[in-house]
């Protein structure tokens with residue numbers, strides 16, 4: 001499975017962005033997150049073009065939770081996308097990168113008063129209100145401010161997105177947003193309308209992540225448009241902005257066939273055109289909020305192979321080969337969190353036939369299996385293992401479990417590698433430690 005600018009060199013090495021993976025591992029060490037910069041930019045452009053061709057007023061926001069650092073925020077701005085941030089830390093990163101505050105959208109199901117104040121002080125473009133409690137906080141915080149804060153109200157549309165339960169968000173029984181069916185969403189909007197200092201601009205619904213089709217998005221859109229009709233009846237107001245969230249899936253395994261960005265845009269915009277016409281609603285500005293499908297396939301993690309063990313097993317009778325790598329659940333917790341599956345191959349033997357069935361084990365003091373079963377080229381200690389499609393929700397979910405340093409990240413493009421996140425040093429691991437009697 002070769003993605004983006006990946007190819008195999010004459011020496012049989014994996015190459016990404018014109019740099020071979022073996023030299024990247026030598027220069028920057030492993031584990032290493034390698035981002036194919038041209039692929040990220042191509043995805044940004046594909047989103048912008050696909051939606052602009054089908055709908056008159058669109059903004060694409062990158063969901064920073066998928067992967068964010070200063071260089072990523074810069075790249076996203078250079079590509080003309082807006083940015084969704086969901087914590088003080090993500091907001092701070094965006095601001096320090098020089099991201100225009102007006103193009104920031106602040107999310108979160110339990111924003112603190114301090115986070116909301118920070119967002120208001122920064123003049124972020126939109127705050128997405130997630131609860132009536134948040135409205136209590138905002139009412140107090142906006143009192144006396146000169147600039148009214150534009151807000152969207154996040155609704156729970158009550159649809160089942162058919163994805164792993166830990167990344168479902170659009171169903172009725174969810175911690176996210178205000179329930180459409182219970183009346184909480186209508187109450188939320190009416191409270192925004194009554195609050196001096198808040199400006200209601202529209203509605204947000206994100207149904208879930210890594211979705212294989214656009215069925216749940218379309219159902220959510222229908223629910224939101226029905227809500228827009230009720231809102232018009234009860235308040236006379238139109239929704240100016242409709243944020244359809246993110247959620248498009250990517251290729252993790254060679255046989256995965258997710259919707260293309262184009263097909264996703266087609267499904268969403270045709271449902272929106274139809275739904276608006278049927279209800280005689282004015283056209284809102286459409287916002288979409290992709291994370292995984294911008295950066296997921298563009299990231300490859302490189303590891304060095306260490307211990308290899310053949311272990312006798314009873315079922316089926318035989319031997320299982322465990323290939324241990326120098327990272328694991330600290331740099332990619334997704335397999336442990338929600339049974340995420342990955343493909344892998346040896347970057348230094350990429351031209352050789354894959355014939356050895358192995359289990360890829362991390363180095364943590366838990367079961368820590370990164371890949372349950374994958375067919376590799378014949379593995380030996382010192383080989384460089386490449387795990388593709390690891391750009392999203394890996395570094396952003398990384399930890400220091402077992403006091404492992406979080407890996408470095410590089411952007412590669414046209415034969416050049418740029419370090420965008422330094423590897424943590426052992427001293428970095430002690431930076432926050434305090435000896436009580438010191």
Ligand SMILES: Cc1ncc(COP(=O)(O)O)c(C=O)c1O
Pocket residue numbers: 063065066084107169206208209210245246247248289290291292293
């Ligand atoms: C509110 C919101 N928007 C956008 C996204 C991005 O989703 P994805 O990375 O699946 O595109 C998420 C992630 O779950 C989210 O919670």
